[in-house]
Amino acid sequence: MKLKRLKHQSYILCHMFCGWQLYPDWERLAELGPGVLEIDILTETCRFNFQEVPRLSIASALRNWLLEDLKTNRIPLENIESAKLIVQMHAGFDKRTGLLNYHHDFLLEGIIVGNGRQYKTKLEDKNGRQKIIET
Secondary structure, rough: OOOHHHHHHHHHHHHHHHHHOOOHHHHHHHHOOEEEEEOOOOOEEEOOOOEEEEHHHHHHHHHHHHHHHHHOOOOHHHHHEEEEOOOOOOOEEEOOOOOOEEEEEEEEEEEEEEEEEEEEEEEEEEEEEEEEEEE
């Protein structure tokens, strides 16, 4: 298995979450408020503060990208035991105006487990300024 690719995938899950494909979910994220969002990429299951919530559209985008990347790199899906994204997030509505506020603070952790090994990336995104915390 291409081990470096799985590490790269753990990074891309974090990076993609912070991109343009998240915008359809911004209002729902703001309604959820601060907390921990966990997305099981393989099943598209979403949990917020340990409670299952309706699927976010970003979950489908992440899953579709991962499946295509596995196929492109000839990595069988059966070799992937789990793929998760955990986001400690602070996003919401502007307290003064009540309008949706796109300012955010995310601490993301992308985790891919393949062939018994875990590949993890931690990334911080504060209003679009990203910094890798751990690889």
